[in-house]
Amino acid sequence: MVKILIITYYWPPAGGPGVQRWLKFVKYFRDFDIEPIVYVPENPTYPLEDTSLLSEIPEGIEVLKQPIFEPYRFAQVFSKNETKTISKGIIAGAAKQSFVQRLLLYIRGNFFIPDARKFWVKPSVTYLQKYLSENKINTIITTGPPHSMHLIGQELKQRTGVKWIADFRDPWTTIGYHDKLKLTKRSMQKHTSMEKAVLNTADHVVVTSFTTKKEFKEITDTPISVITNGYDKESIPETVLDTTFTISHIGSLLSGRNPKNLWKALYDLIEENKAFSSVFRLQLVGAVSDDVLSSIREAGLSDFLELKGYVPHTEAIQIQRSSQVLLLIEIDSKDTRCIIPGKLFEYMVSTRPIIAVGPKGADVSRLISETNSGTFFEYQEYEKIKAQILEYFVQFQKGTLASHVIGVGRYSRKELTRVMANTIKGIIDGE
Structure with a gap:
């Protein structure tokens, strides 16, 4: 059984699409001789919660937790509703933005690069460097957004030489809301530089779409695989079609x-x-x-x-x-x-x-x-x-x-996990 460490911000009880991808991989990894260990924040600020997803975590999975400093908690002092809305990605058009929202977007875009979870990077690297050594784990996966997770992987790669897969559920500098963050030229250059460094330091990059692969191939020679999201066989009561x-x-x-x-x-x-x-x-x-x-x-x-x-x-x-x-x-x-x-x-x-x-x-x-x-x-x-x-x-x-x-x-979660497991094993074997 191959042990891997997965570094993610979103994990149950987080709700929404961000948590689904790696929750489902973890659910099926053992079927393909991979034992996942998951590293998540101890006290995250999730815009959505769905406690029903807790039941999908396989029994006995080790979940490591460390505290995170979340600036969103302090931003809520100014406007709880505005902060929660922005954290969900719902940003009004420029003409309809309030002064508070414009201010929060400017601060978010230019003071928290690549994102507001950047303060978790340093303590996570310190903790995980020791953990990887003590537990003889030599393969890690980071998944973003938030893309600060990739900075943890980059630093661990440079310090320890572990094999590192960077998984992009969404793009980085070309994501749809990036131009709404009121980035200065310097901030945009910093994002671009970070993105390039991550792509060129990782041993392998995984993306969820064909277009993202094409865009990244213009930045890096690192091997890139497309492994989309998918569907799971849900155990729900039989449904009846609406009469309307x-x-x-x-x-x-x-x-x-x-x-x-x-x-x-x-x-x-x-x-x-x-x-x-x-x-x-x-x-x-x-x-x-x-x-x-x-x-x-x-x-x-x-x-x-x-x-x-x-x-x-x-x-x-x-x-x-x-x-x-x-x-x-x-x-x-x-x-x-x-x-x-x-x-x-x-x-x-x-x-x-x-x-x-x-x-x-x-x-x-x-x-x-x-x-x-x-x-x-x-x-x-x-x-x-x-x-x-x-x-x-x-x-x-x-x-x-x-x-x-x-x-x-081919888009079932179990079949996609087979593909991901083969990708991981290939990297470990140096293929």
């Missing part, structure tokens, strides 16, 4: 995830089709920015909108399987082409058709097409979006609405 024509989005809707042509298409169908208006419901599950809510209401959809807020992961899965159509929305920017949300794979196995809206050339478009799980649209494609919704509605009326996916087995 429910179109649901599960997850955060940031300010930039605001497809106004989609809202317009829905409103026009309501106006033009009485049968549609009598059964249509737009269901949003998770945090929704005020900008998006305003657009939806301005489009005339208030009477058809249902806001559920954050729900436990098991309930989110149930909602996915009971909805008629699932929405996947990404910011319309070249910087978000690489984003492949973990929920995409859960959407795929729900057998509910997906309507995805995002930027041209998005990796999501490729995956949806390859798996026959739905349809992808660019933001400006109003007529096509409207026609597809109407087509799904007609199928709903006939009782035939469903997706007919192909080739999704």
Whole structure:
């Protein structure tokens, strides 16, 4: 059994997508002769919590914990709501930002590089250097964001010579919200320099998308593997399809995830089709920015909108399987082409058709097409979006609405863990 150390900020009871990836790898690693040890903060500030995920941690897994200094706690003195909103990644457009939010974003972007968890780096390196030596562990994995986790890996690599895999769940300098952090030129250069150093120091880099791999290959010669997120076989009660024509989005809707042509298409169908208006419901599950809510209401959809807020992961899965159509929305920017949300794979196995809206050339478009799980649209494609919704509605009326996916087995969490385990063993063996 090969022992590895995983360094992560997000771990149950943290909720949201950030915790899922490595929780699932840990869940299945022992099936492939890998014994994971997990290192996490003792007193983190999680914007979301989901205690149901605690039950997925395998029995006997060693979880190391050390205290972390969290500046977000002090920022809450100024505005608890603003701080929590920013920590979730929900940032209003510049015109709607309050003075406090602009100030917090400037401080976050320029004084906490690469992020507000940077103060955990030094004490973690001191603690883990001793632990690795005493326990004869020579392979570590860091996962970010927060990308300060990679700085821990970089320092441990330089001090001890351990094998180090840097896992990027999201990109670093090209992530969608980076340009909203009000970075000075010097701060941006510091981010770029740190990113390059991490990529060139790691023994192997793992990314979740094809576009991120392409971008990183322009920075480093370090080997890069694409290992996407995936779906797990969930043990939940059998669900019954909604009798209404429910179109649901599960997850955060940031300010930039605001497809106004989609809202317009829905409103026009309501106006033009009485049968549609009598059964249509737009269901949003998770945090929704005020900008998006305003657009939806301005489009005339208030009477058809249902806001559920954050729900436990098991309930989110149930909602996915009971909805008629699932929405996947990404910011319309070249910087978000690489984003492949973990929920995409859960959407795929729900057998509910997906309507995805995002930027041209998005990796999501490729995956949806390859798996026959739905349809992808660019933001400006109003007529096509409207026609597809109407087509799904007609199928709903006939009782035939469903997706007919192909080739999704390779995205199961267990199969992805097999790939990750083989990658780890290859690095250990020097391949």
